[in-house]
Amino acid sequence: MREILLGLIQGLTEFLPVSSSGHLALVQYFYPGLDDSDLLLDILLHCGTLVVVVIYYRHDIAAILRATWAGVRGRAADEDQLSRKLLPLVVVGSIPTGIIGVACTAIIEASFASLPLIGLALCATGTLLFVANRADPARTRRHISYRQALIVGTVQGIAVLPGISRSGSTIGTGILVGIERRTAAKFSFLLSIPAILGAVLLEAKDLAGLTQTPHLIPYVLGTLVAFGSGYLAIAALIRVVVKQQLTGFAAYCWALGGLALIVGLVFVG
Template sequence: PAVIVGLQFQKQLEDMFLGNIVLVGFMLLVTGLLLFLADKAKDSQTKVSYSNAFIIGIAQAIAMLPGISRSGATISTSVLLGIDKTKAARFSFLMVIPLIVGSIVKELKDGHISFDSAQLIPLSVGFIASFLSGLLACTWMISLVKKSKLSYFAIYCFVAGLIAIAFTLLNAQ
């Protein structure tokens, strides 16, 4: 679902990121609410079925809105579907890979990314470094989600969302 939304509404989504801090604030509140509800859900051993994967994919597509955390939306949706937190976090990080690869392919195809042979070594080093740091970050996040409560992340989103909204409203005068 995220690929379809991204391809169909790329320009509109990009425009939403331009100075729309109130929207970001409200979407952070939505993310916080999702995380809070997921934290209250009962753990079960539900597997990631095709229908669950599709629903989680819809959550990932919605997370293209500024302020909606992609991992927060997908992990929360998974947990609300009965998938345990560890599996939910792993699945969340796996399902972003096709989006990243697809985005790179599209950018290359559209000519937005180009490089010559002299840039191959620095690009390769950068790719390897970002891949390894990404693996480390994913491992750390899975461990964090497994050990802690999603409500801690919810509180962060609530505070950040309220600050964004208050900042915008106070500076509008």
């Protein structure tokens, strides 16, 4: 079933550092019948992965909200400082993401039609993962500065290009600018919440133009598959990041990127 397959692709590749948009573009090229242009389905699948992040980091999100409220009331404890600072860090990181996403809409849409560009982007993702995996853990720290948040947020904006993995590029960049691995992963996924929510809201305004009522059961199944596979993927990725085992994902991105380059340059031309 199309909805279930798209849900599986969305759930796994949204969080694993292999680029969900790149995979969808490649799948559509090799299997033209598997079209993901269904607006309602796309929104539901993104909602499914958004819920994954909220549930997985529910304790951190609750701590952030409690610490922020305590800070507003002037009752914040010293141990709440890290949680309280995460909210403004996410806001700062989201600013360049939003600017790039809105300003580069035409470029983003055009890049989906270019297999060579997708291939190069996948190879770039693989290289970033490989370099970040070799970074010395002793040179990183749990503290995140506003400068680091701005850099990671800028990279997240660039990751709207198909082939650039959002999770891979933001986690990898976070590690390279000196953020401890687990903290880099946490910040990456917390930063994805406003990004995914913003994308959903932008798409939702076009729902008024729908002329047909879809069959809801396949859509619900696809959303549940996106949620289940996404939850497993995010848990697996965090273990991989902490244990410095990103090399396998780097090799996968290189292989898939090379395939996209060959097909795009030789067979499509």
